[in-house]
Amino acid sequence: MAAPPIKFGILGCAEIARKVSRAISLSPNSTLHAVGSRSHEKAAKFAADNGFPDSAKVYGSYEAVLDDPDVDAVYVPLPTSLHLKWAVLAAQKKKHLLLEKPVAINAREFDQIVAACESSGVQFMDGTMWMHHPRTAKMKEFLCDSSRFGDLKAVHCCFxxxxxxxxLENDIRVKPDLDALGALGDVGWYCTRSILWAADFELPKTALALRGTVKNSSGVILACSxxxxxxxxxxxxxxxxxxANLTMDLTVVGTNGTLKFQxxxxxxxxDKASFSTAVKSGFTELVTGWDPKPSDHTVMTDLPQEALMVKEFSRLVGSIKYDGAKPEKKWPTLSRKTQLVLDAVKASIDKGYETVEIIS
Amino acid sequence: MAAPPIKFGILGCAEIARKVSRAISLSPNSTLHAVGSRSHEKAAKFAADNGFPDSAKVYGSYEAVLDDPDVDAVYVPLPTSLHLKWAVLAAQKKKHLLLEKPVAINAREFDQIVAACESSGVQFMDGTMWMHHPRTAKMKEFLCDSSRFGDLKAVHCCFxxxxxxxxLENDIRVKPDLDALGALGDVGWYCTRSILWAADFELPKTALALRGTVKNSSGVILACSxxxxxxxxxxxxxxxxxxANLTMDLTVVGTNGTLKFQxxxxxxxxDKASFSTAVKSGFTELVTGWDPKPSDHTVMTDLPQEALMVKEFSRLVGSIKYDGAKPEKKWPTLSRKTQLVLDAVKASIDKGYETVEIIS
Incomplete structure (x- = not known):
């Protein structure tokens, strides 16, 4: 008989929490159990608008969610500056933790979150949804195939x-007291994660921010390279x-092959996603065309990637809760590496575009 | 009545000269008239193998091609180190000049070539074929449309x-005495040109080579960023x-739109080429997909791009020869800007990855 679904509490009513609430509903091993906001009314409206069951609890504070003994896991989409406080508190209250990205303002703060999770034996995972799409696993197969892809040489990512x-005036992502990393923490998180993913999560040795970082009047990054x-x-x-216009490219070039998706x-x-691979690409006679040309591949998915994320997280939580398993360390490790690279890029900007060593 | 076709002489039997010979045959306003090599036998074989008419002249030296009074224009695919000598001599002999890229070892040498062309009133054009594909003009329309593309923000190119x-052992492009710029002069030329093209040929203010340049044992660049x-x-x-595997990406991101081609x-x-445009891209409700999505466009061409290059060059030569027109300055100007950027990247590498100002 299947174990009971993992009961989720949600801290806050962020826009992204709507998507993750739907994902919790869609995932077969999880259920929406509670939502808390500083305003009870706002929490009630959120629950009503986002498919919470009638039995769900609505709280007028984040603490109340953490104090609900039936909550197994919390999803935390709060502004980054609040992650340390609420993620640590959640872990201390033995709640498994699905935390939005960027996971913290810096790796030092993130380490405190991880320490709290380890101390309580709860699972940590960040909210990087695309990691869980079946396309990602399919592309990984390609990158791991030495005859088709070979050795990684260069990656470029644009988000x-x-x-x-x-x-630009009001979002939390442009406020220094809420999301001090701005575009670097938001879209830059994804760039960094995708590059690390392509490099099999080997940390780069150095980071160099490129001149031309755009900041708003409060000093929050709006664009950088x-x-x-x-x-x-x-x-x-x-x-x-x-x-700049919505663009979401990753190009991964190896000695034998190239992977691209947009x-x-x-x-x-x-319900489906594509990618392009090229293997030992070459030219026709007289270089008037390509032979072979790149080829496109489409991967179907029965659940959207965010529901697959919730499903995997809930599976790990269930293993701990029902089978006495240990938390899976892979997820906090990947989060920490991503944060370390962001920290190094930020440090490079702050040091006037010096090359910064990345030390694990 | 149409003017007689422009008569081409070719200096040397480089591999790329086979493709351009075919282009000269295909272009309606040009004809293969002569080929010269240091070996008469090699020139004869080249003429026989590459569709030269029976009336074509075969010479055992480059000089002889330049001394043939019937030759209107020469195509020079010689190693870059030889460009200065032979391009200047060709111009002095009043031959219009279609010169392979990189046009010179540096802009200083290129300026001598341009001075010789100006002094003789001959047309100069470099061999960057893709500039002449109708796709390029179509994409330019997109980039120039402020409502669809807006202001340019970022370009990335990978070749x-x-x-x-x-x-890697024997090609002229890895020999310091023949093509000292190596990969930067060869594939890097195209990257630089495409970036300048996207920026409407506004010169960048600075260039910074990124660490990790790979050189061979003779110091020739095999890879750089x-x-x-x-x-x-x-x-x-x-x-x-x-x-790394053959990859040929250009991504151009503006405030309103994105242009990509691979x-x-x-x-x-x-006979056809595609590109992708995205305009005011956005997400669906709950950010579970894109709306609108990028769209693909295909442009047909009756002649391959290299024949269109020859056709345009021959049209300009014909205007000078038959109509008393002045040489079109656009082409040497674009070549020079491309070379200036290459020079700056090279200087940045040589200075240990300092930022280098690009001065026109």
Whole structure:
């Protein structure tokens, strides 16, 4: 008989929490159990609008969610500056933790979150949804195939979107006291994670922010670029921005093959996603065309990637709760590496575009 | 009545000269008239193998081609180190000049070539074929449309190919005395040109080579990356290499739109080429997909891009020869800007990855 579903509490009514609430509903091994907001009314409206069952609890504070003994796990979409306080408190209250990205303001704060999770034996996972799409596993197979892909040489990632005036004035992601990393913590998180993913999560040796970082009047990053380099010479560049048309490219070039996709964070469509591979690409006679040409691949998914994320998280939580398993360390490890790279890029900007060593 | 076709002489029997010979045959306003090589036998074989008419002249030296009074224009695919000598001599002999890229070892040498062309009143054009594909004009329309594309923010270009062992040991492009710029002069030329093209040929203010340049034992560049920045804050990165799978990406991101193509130098197919545009891209409700999505566009061409290049060059030559027109300055201007950027990237590498100002 299947174990009972993992009961989720949600801290706050962020826009992204609507999508994750739906994901919790869609995932077969989880259920929406509670939502808390500083305003009880707001929490009630959120529950009513987002498919919470009638039995769900509505609280007028975050603490109340953490104090609900029936809550197994919490999803925390609060502004980054609040992560340390609420993630640590959640872990102390023995709640498994699905935390939005960026996971913290810096790796030092993140380490305190991880320490709290370890101390309480709860699972940690960050909210990077695309990691859980079956396309990602399929592409990984390609990157791991030495005959088709070979050795990684270069990665480029671009994630930009054109924020509206309202966003640029009021969104938490442009407020120094809420999300001090700005575009670097938001879209840059995805660039960094995708580059690390392509490099099999080997940390780069150095990071160099590239000149031209755009900041708002409060000093929050609105656009920046960076160059990462590994010990063996492979390298990556990325550009992240709130100031240019929505673009979401990842290009991974190896000695034998090339992988490309143009919707790496949010697939163009919910139920399927594509990528392009090229293997030992060459030219026709007289170089008037390509032979072979790259080929496109489509991967279907029965659940959207965010529901697959919740499903995997809940599976791990269930293993701990019902089978006495230990938390899976892979997820906090990947989060920490991503944060370390963001920290190094930020440090490079702050030091006037010096090359910064990334030390694990 | 149509003017007689422009008579081409070819200096040397380089591999690329086979493709351009065919282009001269295909172009309606040009004809293959002569080929010269240091070996008469090699020139004769080249003429026989590459569709030269029976009336074509075969010479055992480059000088002889330049001394043939019937030759209107020469195509010069010689190693870069020989460009200064032979391009200047060709211009002095009043031959219009279609010169392979990189046009020179540096802009200073290139300026001598341009001075010789100006002094003789002959047309100059470099051999960057993709500039002449109708796709390029179509994409330019998109970039110039402020409502669809807006202001340019970021460009990324990647041009790599996996050279065979034989190439890495013996090709002229890895020999310091023949093509001292190596991959930067070869594939990097195209990256630089494409970035300039996207920036409407506004020169960047600075160039910074990114660490990790790979050189062979003779000091010739086999792979490198660079970052270019403009006065107004827009920026570009490129990666060029002989050491990774054939990849040929250009991504151009503006405030309103995005342009992408994956075969910018050599289209996948000879008779048509595609590109992708995205305009005011956004997400569906709950950010579970894109709306609108990018769209693909295909442009047909009656002649391959290299024949269109020859056709345009011959049209300009014909205007000078038959109509008393002045040489079109656009082409040497674009070549010079491209060379200036290459020079700056090279200087940045030589100075230990300092930022280098680009001075026109």
């Amino acid at each position: 930009t979107f054109a924020a509206e005036k309202e966003f 960076a160059f990462l380099q590994w010990e063996d010479g492979k390298s990556a560049t990325f550009h992240c921005s709130f100031l 919707d790496f964070v949010i697939p163009f469509e919910q | 790599t190919f996996a050279a065979e062992k034989e190439f 660079a970052f270019l920045q403009w006065e107004d804050g827009k920026s570009a990165t490129f990666h060029c290499s002989f050491l 075969d910018f130098v050599i289209p996948f197919e000879q």
